[in-house]
């Protein structure tokens with residue numbers, strides 16, 4: 001008896017290979033092949049505010065903040081090799097700086113956000129700097145603990161409003177500005193990071209991830225490059241924090257909440273680690289989902305964990321890796 | 337050895353726990369030569385390379401490059417001085433293609449300095465280096481990710497990373513091991529060409545027959561110490577060297 005065995009094979013679509021080099025684009029079909037996915041994402045995000053209710057518009061804004069954090073997390077984890085759980089540190093430092101400038105000095109958001117973005121990322125980077133020598137899990141742990149430290153310092157010294165926080169900060173002129181600022185920031189950061197990882201500096205980052213000894217042997221100071229990478233992720237995260245304090249018109253210790261460090265991981269795993277766009281998409285799915293489950297209170301954290309476990313077990317590649325594969329490759333069964 | 341040594345190692349020692357990996361080793365590398373370092377497994381050759389290139393800090397002793405002390409400098413600083421090394425256990429950037437692997441050294445301060453920041457198209461420079469070292473140009477190989485390259489190419493990529501640094505010294509840690517005769521035959525001219533260009537080379541090698549075709553001076557290490565030094569034929573005649581090698585490979589070289 002002959003048993004016929006088949007095995008699944010995958011092959012890049014011809015159009016993918018052709019569109020890989022920009023000069024080879026000739027037909028509309030090829031142009032569309034390349035541009036459509038990006039256009040869908042951009043248009044999708046920009047149309048969303050127009051169709052959502054006031055309540056969900058607000059949710060969209062916080063999804064955008066998580067998207068920024070997830071993007072930074074994925075960039076550091078998959079393109080630099082640093083597992084950084086510092087989301088809360090970025091949100092906290094960005095949020096506190098912009099809030100304080102606004103509350104004490106009465107500077108407008110137009111000014112406080114850029115200053116807090118820059119100042120917050122300088123501070124976050126400086127705080128993380130001594131830990132950059134740590135490898136793997138140790139860096140993750142320390143980056144996770146630091147925000148807790150900040151919380152206790154604020155409570156113990158009873159500064160910046162202590163446990164109460166400071167409320168009645170300036171808000172954005174209207175809900176449209178509110179939404180398009182964060183959506184614009186998400187799209188801009190996404191495409192900026194995607195460009196960056198293929199530039200020389202991005203290749204050095206990836207070299208550090210693959211083999212830091214070889215990078216040293218190539219005369220490159222890995223600490224200085226890791227610092228640059230963390231600074232880049234901090235900028236993205238601190239912008240989110242600075243924006244958040246004006247969005248909620250409030251600053252307080254919950255800006256250092258664990259959620260900001262954990263949700264980005266869940267979003268990244270769900271969306272597809274290493275794709276950059278995946279974690280962003282993941283955040284825009286996860287945040288509304290958890291909002292819908294608001295009634296369950298702290299049980300939401302259980303949800304994150306379940307989703308995380310579900311994806312790790314059943315679809316470890318995540319959504320975008322799966323979709324990109326379907327888009328770029330066709331599959332067939334080959335007899336062996 | 338007086339001032340003719342481009343690189344001088346003086347009484348360098350290193351222990352790991354109780355193991356004295358390198359004990360009071362002194363040697364000097366003369367500008368333009370190819371020096372061979374041989375010795376049985378575990379005799380401290382790789383540790384010596386790590387000590388010279390700053391990857392391991394010595395317990396005692398010092399390394400001088402152009403009469404300037406370089407011990408204590410960080411590894412990347414030493415690399416920027418022009419002392420490069422390959423890794424015995426190859427260290428490519430797995431997720432990058434072969435030629436993109438070279439973009440990293442091409443961005444080093446040393447290369448920026450020596451080219452005055454006018455290196456031009458780095459991809460093209462990387463391709464040139466790969467071609468020089470035996471990657472077929474325009475073939476698919478330079479575009480393959482390093483993780484999918486066969487051993488022979490990975491060894492070459494190690495050497496290519498050194499060449500990209502525009503070095504003064506290249507220290508090769510067993511770049512022939514695991515290669516076929518044919519593959520070694522293609523690497524030998526590359527090394528000879530580098531020597532012609534004035535680059536000083538230190539070769540650690542177990543493949544003695546191939547090594548002795550390249551070098552005119554060899555140092556034998558055993559148990560972390562320098563056992564013998566001299567021209568290959570004479571060194572290999574010595575009884576203590578033969579004993580260190582237990583006669584295995586030495587006999588094959590004498591024939």
Ligand SMILES: Nc1ncnc2c1ncn2[C@@H]1O[C@H](COP(=O)(O)OP(=O)(O)OP(=O)(O)O)[C@@H](O)[C@H]1O
Nearest residue numbers: 352355357375376377378379380381382383384424
């Ligand atoms: N990082 C380390 N930690 C502990 N012991 C080490 C370390 N590196 C080397 N050793 C020990 O030092 C001794 C010399 O090792 P080394 O790798 O320098 O030898 P080698 O001459 O390069 O050997 P081989 O020919 O096998 O490459 C060995 O006993 C080894 O176990």
Ligand SMILES: [Mg+2]
Nearest residue numbers: 381382383424
């Ligand atoms: Mg060795």
